[in-house]
Amino acid sequence: MKRFLALILALSMILVLCACGAGGGKANDGPFKPNGPVTLIVAYKAGNGTDITARILAKYAEKYVGQTIIIDNQDGGSGSKGWSKLASAKPDGMTIGFINLPNFNSSIVKGLGTYTIDSFAPICNHVTETSLIVVRADDDRFPDLNALVEYGKAHDGELIASTNGAQASNHIGAQAFANSAGFTYKAVPKGNTNEELTSLLGKEADFCVAKAPDISSMTDSVKVLAVFGSARLAEMPDVPTLAELGYYQDWLGSSRCIAAPAGVSAEVISFYESAFKQAMEDPDYLTEAASFVTDYMDAAATAELVKQQQTFTESLATGFWYD
Numbered sequence: 001m002k003r004f005l006a007l008i009l010a011l012s013m014i015l016v017l018c019a020c021g022a023g024g025g026k027a028n029d030g031p032f033k034p035n036g037p038v039t040l041i042v043a044y045k046a047g048n049g050t051d052i053t054a055r056i057l058a059k060y061a062e063k064y065v066g067q068t069i070i071i072d073n074q075d076g077g078s079g080s081k082g083w084s085k086l087a088s089a090k091p092d093g094m095t096i097g098f099i100n101l102p103n104f105n106s107s108i109v110k111g112l113g114t115y116t117i118d119s120f121a122p123i124c125n126h127v128t129e130t131s132l133i134v135v136r137a138d139d140d141r142f143p144d145l146n147a148l149v150e151y152g153k154a155h156d157g158e159l160i161a162s163t164n165g166a167q168a169s170n171h172i173g174a175q176a177f178a179n180s181a182g183f184t185y186k187a188v189p190k191g192n193t194n195e196e197l198t199s200l201l202g203k204e205a206d207f208c209v210a211k212a213p214d215i216s217s218m219t220d221s222v223k224v225l226a227v228f229g230s231a232r233l234a235e236m237p238d239v240p241t242l243a244e245l246g247y248y249q250d251w252l253g254s255s256r257c258i259a260a261p262a263g264v265s266a267e268v269i270s271f272y273e274s275a276f277k278q279a280m281e282d283p284d285y286l287t288e289a290a291s292f293v294t295d296y297m298d299a300a301a302t303a304e305l306v307k308q309q310q311t312f313t314e315s316l317a318t319g320f321w322y323d
Contacts, residue, residue, distance in 0.1 A: 031267055031271065032093055032265065032267040032268050032270075032271045033066060033271065034065060034066065034067045034093060034094055035094075036067060036094065037067055037068040037069070038065060038067050038068070038069050038093075038094060038095070038096065039069075039070050039072050039089075039094065039095045039096070039097075040054060040058055040069050040070065040071050040072065040096055040097060040098070040258075041072045041074055041082050041086045041089075041095065041096070041097030041098065042054050042071055042072065042073050042074070042082065042097065042098050043074055043075070043079035043080075043081065043082025043083055043086075043097070043098065043099075043100065044075050044079065044082070044100075044192050045073055045075035045191075045192060045194075046071075046073050047194060048075075048192050048193060048194055049129075049193055049194075049211065049213045049214045050098055050100060051071065051073060052213065053126065053213060053256065053289070053292055054071060054098055054126075054256075055071055056285070056288050056289050057126060057276070057279060057280070057285070057289075058071060059285075059288075060279045060282050060284060060285035061275055061276055061279035063279070063282075064274075064275040064276075064278045065272070065275045072085075072097075075191070075192070076191075077107070077112055077113070078103065078106075078107055078112060078165040078166070078168055078191075079100060079103050079104060079107055079165075079168075080107045080112035080113040082097065082098075083097075083099060083104060083107065083113055083115060083120075084113045084114070084115060085097075086099075086120070086259070086260075086261060087113070087114075087119040087120060087261055087262070088261070090261070091121075091260065091261040091262065091263035091264040091268075092264070092268075093260065093264055093265070093268035093271070093272075095260070095261065096258055096259065096260045096272060097258070097259060097260075098126070098256050098257065098258060098259075099120060099256075099257050099258075099259050099306070100169070100254060100255070100256055100257075101169075101254055101256075101257060101305065101306065101309040102169055102172065102254065102309045102312065102313045103165065103168045103169050103254070104306075104309075105306075105309045105310045105312070105313035105314075106167050106168055106169075106172070108310065108313075109167075109313050109314055109317065110166075110167065117306050117307065117310055118262060119261070119262050120259040120260070120261065120262055120306075121259060121260045121261065121262050121263070121264050121269060121299075122257055122258075122259045122299050122302040122303040122305075122306055123257075123258045123260060123269055123272045123273055123276065123299055123302065124257070124258050124272070124273055124276050124277065124296060124297060124298060124299060124302055125255055125256070125257045125258075125295055125296060125297035125301070125302045126256045126258055126276070126280070126294065126296070127213075127255065127256040127293060127294060127295060128253060128255050128256075128293055128295035129211035129212060129213065129253045129254050129255075129256075129292065129293060130211065130212070130227050130228055130229055130233060130251065130252075130253040130293075131169070131173040131209050131210070131211060131227070131228040131252045131253045131254070132209065132210055132211060132212065132215070132224045132225075132226070132227050132228070132236075133145060133148070133173075133177060133207060133224070133225045133226045133227075133242070134197075134200065134207065134208055134209065134210050134215060134222050134223065134224055135148065135200075135206065135207045135222065135223050135225060136200060136201060136203070136221065136222060136223070137220060137221055137222055137223045139206070139223075142206075142207070142223075142225065144225060145225040145226045145240070145242070145247075146245065148207060148225060149181045149182075149183065149247075152178065152181065152183035152184075152185060153181075153182060153183045156183050157183075157184045157185065157186065158185075158186075159183070159185040159186070159206045159207065160185065160186045160187075160188055160205045160206050161174040161178075161185050161186070161187050161188070161205055161206065161207050161208050161209070162188050162189075162190055162196040162197075162199035162200050162204065162205035162208045163187050163188065163189050163190065163196055163208065163209070164189075164191075164192055164193040164195075164196045165189050165190070165191070165192070166187070166189040167316075167321070168189070169209075169253075169254045170193065170196060170208060170209040170210060171187055171189065171209075172252065172313075172316065173209035173228060173252050174187060174207075174208065174209045175187075175320060175321060175322075176228075176248045176252055176320075177209070177228075177242065177247060177248055179248075179320070179322075180242070180247040180248040180249075181247050184322060185206075188204070188205060193210055193211075193214045194214075196208055196210070197214065197215065197218065197222070200222070201218070201221055201222070207225075211253065211254065212233070212235065212236075212291075212292065212293075213291060213292040216292075224236060224239050225239070226239060226240055226241060226242045226245060226247075227239055227241050227242070228241070228242055228248060228250070228251055228252035228253060229241050229242075229250075229251040229253075230243045230244075230249070230250075230251070255295070255305060255309070257302050257305070257306065258272070258276060259302075260272070273298055273299050276296070277296055277298075280294050280296045281296075
């Protein structure tokens with residue numbers, strides 16, 4: 001009898017060992033944790049608004065990720081170079097990156113890359129930014145938005161707006177404003193928002209659309225004429241909205257989301273979702289990030305936002321652009 005029980009026990013141990021070895025032994029692997037430096041792809045050059053906010057977040061997220069986070073700037077193709085690299089990265093949780101809405105969606109509509117929204121697994125949203133109408137501070141022609149509109153109507157097609165890329169977020173804003181105000185203008189696309197603002201300050205353009213963090217170091221050089229949305233921004237209480245002035249009625253802006261390549265495990269998403277949430281609630285992070293709007297959304301809400309912005313961007317294909 002003892003010999004029989006010993007045989008049963010031995011067979012049981014063999015079966016357990018075989019089960020653990022089959023299929024990679026997921027239960028034996030434990031929860032996901034990165035086993036080395038994590039690459040965070042930013043699809044714009046160093047010093048761009050996304051890069052600045054990404055570096056602030058990464059600085060504090062390292063504490064919760066447990067590894068160094070390396071920013072990998074992949075500037076080019078209106079963001080498509082970076083998003084192509086992110087989409088093709090190994091889905092092992094060691095490479096993640098920012099996708100900027102609606103620039104990301106616009107790049108899909110224009111076929112700038114081979115990726116789609118299904119090429120990515122959203123993790124969370126980081127920043128939401130409202131678009132602003134901006135002119136040079138020393139441009140006496142435009143003391144307010146109505147003056148810009150009147151000039152645009154009197155000189156239809158002559159105003160020049162620099163943008164952060166053809167049909168990118170700031171170009172969409174400029175077009176929505178001009179359409180609602182009833183004048184046409186000439187859009188001059190640049191590689192990114194920094195170059196767009198440099199063009200404005202260099203007097204190559206008359207106005208442009210940007211976001212608050214983009215002009216945080218230029219408060220003496222630029223003047224904000226209006227913001228997109230139905231409510232004034234808390235940080236700019238004296239700046240009217242386009243809606244209250246009778247122009248474009250809806251909110252426009254951009255969101256900076258963090259995503260992984262499609263195919264990552266649910267454990268990877270859950271790990272980073274939690275780590276970035278903790279980082280965005282860190283008091284020291286909030287102090288350093290006071291100049292921009294941290295807007296955490298979990299993976300599910302971010303996925304819905306990506307889909308919504310894709311639908312919105314695709315809707316612009318008919319009756320929106322005149323050039």
